[in-house]
Amino acid sequence: MMRMRMKKAAVPKAPMAMSGSAAKDVADSIDWEVRPGGMLVQRRDPDADQESAPCPKIKVRVTHGSSLHEVSVSMQATFGELKKLLAPETGLEPQDQKLIFRGKERDGKDFLDLAGVKDKSKIVLMEDPMSREKKYxxxxxxxxxxxxxxxxxxxxxxxxxxxxxxxxxxxxxxxxxxxxxxxxxxxxxxxxxxxxxxxxxxxxxxxxxxxxxxxxxxxxxxxxxxxxxxxxxxQNSSSQQPVVVTTKWETFES
Incomplete structure (x- = not known):
């Protein structure tokens, strides 16, 4: 009984607006799957909904010396991406920044959420000493x-x-x-x-x-x-006197 039901559902019925060959091409191009009970449905990508859903943003407070910057960033962003957002605010290039969170310098590839960064979290920004020396x-x-x-x-x-x-x-x-x-x-x-x-x-x-x-x-x-x-x-010195070119000579330091 199960085999007969699956055989009937193998090719979905073509829409009325399509011709027979066009409907067959559409049906062949769709990836189908059999649900429990023998129902044949279009296969769904489990990651599609996750990708389409917007990632929530958080606001982090970054202190740089006596300045305080509040930056809106995706909670799934990396510290490297946060550095890029801070560059126009602080005047420091990303490679010249050091981000300290919870007393530890964070690598640019570390993710904010995995490091425990939440909304209103505080991060300390410092200029890399090596970068400062290079600038000098x-x-x-x-x-x-x-x-x-x-x-x-x-x-x-x-x-x-x-x-x-x-x-x-x-x-x-x-x-x-x-x-x-x-x-x-x-x-x-x-x-x-x-x-x-x-x-x-x-x-x-x-x-x-x-x-x-x-x-x-x-x-x-x-x-x-x-x-x-x-x-x-x-020059023939017997026929003419030397010409004196009157020039105002300037004094040069030795």
């Missing part, structure tokens, strides 16, 4: 780079002025005239002083690249002056 080192490093960049910029400004004087001397010599030898020597000395300044600047990263560019720039000007000295010496 990074701050000092940035300040050092800023000082280096500022010093390089000052040298670059001085080199711009010397480059303008070099262009004036070069223009005179290019016309076949002579300039005072001391002008070339003094200009070379001033450029070398800028090289010494650049060498004394300790720089890293972008500042180091800027310093290297300025060093090459000054070296190029010094090489140009060496060529001008040779050309200036070859």
């Amino acid at each position: 080192i990074e701050m000092r490093k940035n300040a050092k780079m800023e000082r280096a960049s500022r010093a390089i910029a000052e040298v670059s400004l001085e080199v711009d002025k010397l480059a303008a004087q070099l262009s004036s001397l070069e223009a005179v010599i290019a016309k076949g005239k002579r300039v005072a030898e001391n002008d070339l020597v003094d200009l070379t000395e001033m450029l070398m002083r800028q090289l010494v300044k650049l060498d004394s600047i300790t720089a890293d990263g972008d500042a180091k690249l800027q310093r290297r560019m300025q060093v090459r720039r000054v070296q190029k000007y010094v090489e140009t002056l060496d060529i001008l000295k040779v050309r200036n010496a070859r």
Whole structure:
């Protein structure tokens, strides 16, 4: 009797709105199960209702120094997810936070409910000492780079002025005239002083690249002056007097 009843219920009756082939396809695609008594019904996923039901939220009180933050979070969330919610409130990145609950630091993978966190529970937030030390080192490093960049910029400004004087001397010599030898020597000395300044600047990263560019720039000007000295010496000194380029020389610290 049982076998005959199951055989009759094997294929459900097709809905009136569907054709025979369409109803058969729908019936074949459904996962069926036999209930006690021989009734054939659609199999239900026991986890479906649990997933669809919203997880209740709780409010936890997090103290950070003298500040108190009340955060709404799912009771089935992890401490790591709670850290992400606290990041915009405290200004601390999740990796820089330490959450203390019931006198014990909690791992980011621990669940709130399993740890005993309930509504209105109190959690202590502390900044990781290692993170604080890293920030301090990074701050000092940035300040050092800023000082280096500022010093390089000052040298670059001085080199711009010397480059303008070099262009004036070069223009005179290019016309076949002579300039005072001391002008070339003094200009070379001033450029070398800028090289010494650049060498004394300790720089890293972008500042180091800027310093290297300025060093090459000054070296190029010094090489140009060496060529001008040779050309200036070859000028016909019997037919003309040396041209004195009136330049206002500035005093540089050694």
